[in-house]
Amino acid sequence: MSKFLRVKCACGNEQNIFGHASRKVNCLVCGALLASPSGSRVKVSEGTKVLRVL
Ligand SMILES: [Zn+2]
Known part of the structure; x- marks a missing residue:
C-alpha cells in the first residue's frame, strides 16, 4: 500500500x-x-477490487 490505489467498484466504475x-x-x-x-x-x-497501486 502506498499513496494511491486504483480500485474497481462492484458496479464496474x-x-x-x-x-x-x-x-x-x-x-x-x-x-x-x-x-x-x-x-x-x-x-x-469487500466487493471492491484493488487493480494496482499507483
Ligand atoms: Zn460503484
Whole structure:
C-alpha cells in the first residue's frame, strides 16, 4: 500500500483513492462504500477490487 490505489467498484466504475484516506470513500457512480479509514491506511471494502497501486 502506498499513496494511491486504483480500485474497481462492484458496479464496474474505476477510480483512484488515497492510500491514507482519513474518511470514507464512496464510489462516484453508485455511491457504494469503497474504502474506510483503518489506522493510518485505508481498508478496502469487500466487493471492491484493488487493480494496482499507483
Ligand atoms: Zn460503484
